[in-house]
Amino acid sequence: MTGYAARDMAGDGTIRAWELRSVNGKGLDLRMRLPDRLGRLESALRDRLKARLARGSVTLNLRLTREAAGTSVSVSEPALLGALAAIAHVERAAMAEGLHLTSARPTDILSMQGVLASDGAEAALPDDDVLLAEFDALVDAFLAARGSEGAALANMLKSQIAQMRPLVARAAQLAAARTDTAAERLRDNVAKLLATSEAMDPDRIAQELAVLAVKTDVTEEIDRLRAHIDAAEALLATDGPIGRRFDFLMQEFNREANTLCSKSGDGALTQAGLDLKVLIDQMREQVQNLE
Numbered sequence: 001m002t003g004y005a006a007r008d009m010a011g012d013g014t015i016r017a018w019e020l021r022s023v024n025g026k027g028l029d030l031r032m033r034l035p036d037r038l039g040r041l042e043s044a045l046r047d048r049l050k051a052r053l054a055r056g057s058v059t060l061n062l063r064l065t066r067e068a069a070g071t072s073v074s075v076s077e078p079a080l081l082g083a084l085a086a087i088a089h090v091e092r093a094a095m096a097e098g099l100h101l102t103s104a105r106p107t108d109i110l111s112m113q114g115v116l117a118s119d120g121a122e123a124a125l126p127d128d129d130v131l132l133a134e135f136d137a138l139v140d141a142f143l144a145a146r147g148s149e150g151a152a153l154a155n156m157l158k159s160q161i162a163q164m165r166p167l168v169a170r171a172a173q174l175a176a177a178r179t180d181t182a183a184e185r186l187r188d189n190v191a192k193l194l195a196t197s198e199a200m201d202p203d204r205i206a207q208e209l210a211v212l213a214v215k216t217d218v219t220e221e222i223d224r225l226r227a228h229i230d231a232a233e234a235l236l237a238t239d240g241p242i243g244r245r246f247d248f249l250m251q252e253f254n255r256e257a258n259t260l261c262s263k264s265g266d267g268a269l270t271q272a273g274l275d276l277k278v279l280i281d282q283m284r285e286q287v288q289n290l291e
Contacts, residue, residue: 007144020142024288025057035064044100054241079114138231168225171272178266243290250284
């Protein structure tokens with residue numbers, strides 16, 4: 001969801017510097033920084049962005065400057081005297097509190113509101129249709145930049161999903177091997193218990209063993225992980241925004257990997273689950289960049 005585009009346009013006595021940037025965001029958050037003279041366009045610009053974007057924290061900046069030809073500036077004496085009086089007042093107050101302020105530079109004073117005044121009438125702006133056309137071109141460039149990044153991101157996710165399949169297959173093999181070993185170990189332990197205690201109820205032991213088998217069975221987790229891999233590949237082949245759905249899918253991936261580790265009861269199977277979690281965490285970071 002990260003992207004950037006900028007365009008400088010000139011005409012009608014003004015230079016218009018457009019800038020559109022975005023960073024990751026769960027939803028669509030639009031921020032507009034427009035000159036006061038163009039506040040009327042904010043609603044139309046928001047509607048255009050909402051129609052073409054789904055996620056991201058998006059900021060639009062538009063700066064207006066007057067073209068240099070035929071313009072000049074002058075110092076407003078009343079504004080200058082007022083600025084100097086305000087500076088003197090602040091300096092006296094600071095000295096009364098034992099504070100020492102650095103001297104104001106001429107450039108600082110000139111930047112104070114009203115000190116510099118432009119000669120001549122304010123330059124006219126282009127029609128709204130012209131400004132909106134400029135904005136549409138800016139959005140086109142912005143989406144092109146995001147598209148290039150999205151293509152690279154899709155290839156990265158495809159590679160990570162491909163790495164996940166052998167990890168899940170490895171976990172399935174270890175789970176099957178663990179089942180045979182665990183069953184034999186349980187039979188030996190039960191035989192020892194029955195040989196040393198006549199008070200134990202064989203039916204009760206069988207029930208407890210059945211409960212234990214259910215608690216340690218990871219077949220469903222492995223099946224769901226495989227289904228999630230298929231779903232992830234299908235999402236990447238889908239046109240349109242997929243970020244929110246992919247984000248939810250990564251939560252499901254993580255849930256199944258956590259359950260696999262908690263139910264494993266075997267060092268090798270636990271390590272396979274941890275390897276899956278590392279890859280899932282890497283994918284979750286990249287998914288945050290999807291729209």
